Amino acid sequence: MEWTDRPPRGVRGLLFANEWLDNVPVDVAEADATGTARYVEVRADGTERLGAPVSGADAEWLERWWPLREPGARAEIGRPRDEAWAAAVSCLAAGRAVAVDYAHVRGSRPPFGSLTGFRAGREVPPVPDGSCDLTSHVALDACAAASLRRGGHGRAAAAAGADTAAGRVTGDRPPLALASADPAGYLRALSSAGEAAELTARGGLGDFLWLTRRVPPADGP
Numbered sequence: 001m002e003w004t005d006r007p008p009r010g011v012r013g014l015l016f017a018n019e020w021l022d023n024v025p026v027d028v029a030e031a032d033a034t035g036t037a038r039y040v041e042v043r044a045d046g047t048e049r050l051g052a053p054v055s056g057a058d059a060e061w062l063e064r065w066w067p068l069r070e071p072g073a074r075a076e077i078g079r080p081r082d083e084a085w086a087a088a089v090s091c092l093a094a095g096r097a098v099a100v101d102y103a104h105v106r107g108s109r110p111p112f113g114s115l116t117g118f119r120a121g122r123e124v125p126p127v128p129d130g131s132c133d134l135t136s137h138v139a140l141d142a143c144a145a146a147s148l149r150r151g152g153h154g155r156a157a158a159a160a161g162a163d164t165a166a167g168r169v170t171g172d173r174p175p176l177a178l179a180s181a182d183p184a185g186y187l188r189a190l191s192s193a194g195e196a197a198e199l200t201a202r203g204g205l206g207d208f209l210w211l212t213r214r215v216p217p218a219d220g221p
Contacts, residue, residue, distance in 0.1 A: 010091070012094045015089070015091070017099040017101075020099070027058065031069070037053065042128055045129065054077070058079060116136070118135065119132040144213070
């Protein structure tokens, strides 16, 4: 085993990207009073202003994947993530690529974007001063389409689901009879059930979308 700063090329096997794409930097766009999408510029103290109109490939991406129709609407321009995922998938000679991330698809985009910050496991304002991690959810359907364009074969699909092993993690309350037979055990089981419920709940810590992409070998089906 060894650490690298990029996926090795020519690999046959599994490429698994867990909460990677949401850390690929992206620009933020906001529609001004006339409905024109503009880049959001920000100072180190978090003060924002609207900059130049979004143009070129970024504008094309917004129009296709996340159009801003109302003044004040915001989006994260996911084109760099599309390109990062397509490049990672292209490293596989054969196998399967899987991305698991906080994400959304067309029809469920957050109207004001999802940019936020985290410090010591707690959500904080997304101030780019180096004091916190900045992240935003991924337009996973756009990533899926980008990997198909790059490879020209295989399949891609996004599916919702908590980050759990099916049948093993549940938020079910332990039997009440356990409280009398083993009070300490009941409390431990109750605590575990609460943690599992938070993990598997919609909008909870494990509410990820999964993107899977099969890459068949060049000499086979």
